Amino acid sequence: MISAAALVLIAGVNAFLPRLPGFVPPLPPPSLGAAPGGASEEALLLSLGLRRLLADVWMVRLLLYYGAAEEAVRSAASESSEVSGSGGYPEIAARAAGILSLDPSFSYAVLYASGALGFNLGRPGEAIELLRRGLAADPGNWRYRAYIGAIGLTKNGDRRGAVGLLAPTLDMPDCPAMIKSIAAFLYIKLGESAKAAAIYRKILETSHDPGYREMARRALARLSRGARSRSRP
Amino acid sequence: MRALYILAKDSLEEALSSRLILVSLVAAAVLLYLGEAVSALAAEEETRALLDLGLGLIELVTLGIAIFGGAVFFLREGETKRADLILSRPIGRARYLLGRFLGLALTAGVSLLLTSALHLALLLFKGWLFTPAYLYALLGIYLKVLIALSMTLGIALWSTSALAAMGFSALLWSLGHFLPEVGELLGRGGTSLVWLKPVLWIPPNLSFLNYRDVMSLAPGFPPVGAWFAYAGAYAGLWLLIAWDRLRLKEF
DSSP, X not given: OHHHHXXXXXXXXXXXXXXXXXXXXXXXXXXXXXXXXOHHHHHHHHHTTOHHHHHHHHHHHXXXXXXXXXXXXXXXXXXXXXXXXXXXXXXXHHHHHHHHHHOTTOHHHHHHHHHIIIIISSOHHHHHHHHHHHHHHOTTOHHHHHHHHHHHHHHTTOHHHHHHHHGGGTTSTTXXXXXXXXXXXXXXXXXXXXXXXXXXXXXXXXXXXXXXXXHHHHHHHHHHHHHHHHHOO | OHHHHHHHHHHHHHHHHTTHHHHHXXXXXHHHHHHHHHHGGGXXXXXXXXXXXXXXXXXXXXXXXXXXXXXXXXXXHHHTTHHHHHHTSSOOHHHHHXXXXXHHHHHHHHHHHHHHHHHHHHHHHXXXXXXXXXXXXXXXXXXXXXXXXXXXXXXXXHHOOHHHHHHHHHHHHHHHHHHHHHHHHHHHTGGGGGGGGGGGGSSOOGGGGOHHHHTTXXXXXXXXXXXXXXXXXXHHHHHHHHHHHHTTOOX
């Protein structure tokens, strides 16, 4: 009898919980199936309360998915040719949106995917749509607005305007090395080698990605050779 | 009060002597070490991945200790006739239950402190900048584990099977994280699934205490008072269920 009454009271406590002062409603259910991966894996991690960890797993998958294209971009940048990606990678936006639905604060995923779509893959529409989703989830994130502007300007061929909008985002901890490298490349195209070199040095010092560190090392060596040849009489 | 203290201390000492803590710590250390390798895959988000993986492992290890301890403790006390020995003294069954609960809660707390110290050291070594949100996330984990412990004690005393108690507690734990999703699924099912709705009234709302999900989104002071109020009421009611069985139990 006491146990039955206690169970009824438990139901009452659960019903009363949303009325507690300071109650924060839980995050809405994520859009499951947005990113590839077994449904059982999603269910297991969600049922253990490891929602952010699932977002991390999906981010790793996104990095692996787009990794091949990034290699192409790195080598293109190291040859000082136009930055352009390869391949279609049709799932990038959907994968990033899935990560965002798991963790609305995961700005790195949105910035990384929108940067790849907007600057490397020539799909600014998808990039801006993703950034708008990011803004809806985290309206205070000014980097999203800066990226929307920079992608729009890049589409119109305004490199100076684009890099001007990207510049303040480069020092933020959630700025992907890919964006830093794009900004450095735009500075080179604008003839501002000193600014490009400063960004490459930052990549070299702070990036955890060995591929980007190696690319920055090569770019710095190239810029230094260029500066020496220009200074010769 | 003194009886409670002695019972709690005795439970903690027994857990320590059974090497439960040592085994869990070794497991946590190995998993964290492996986690460090896995988080390297996240490249620039390495510290975030290590943070999330570590907090998840800390919770699972602490939960394992609590659920295992809660499921086997009274069964073992009955088998070894220790319960008879204790209850032959002027200690009420409610106090006996509360003392054992506090001892198991202390054991889980020690495990949480040790594993999180290890995790924190690893994070700081990796260049992670400490934030108080980490401590709130740990508090949320601990309150969730106390809820799981009280549920397990209640279920173990009623079911008299350690395995069933662990399984049922794990099921309620899972449902507790899945409430928004299950609610949405039931909503999609329309009126035909209305009869399943009461299922959602019993599991604990663990998403509410899962601060690590929202720690980057919600800067500022989390609703710690509401956390304590909810966890205290929910765990207290499960302890009442446990006591209801214990008061009639023949050891």
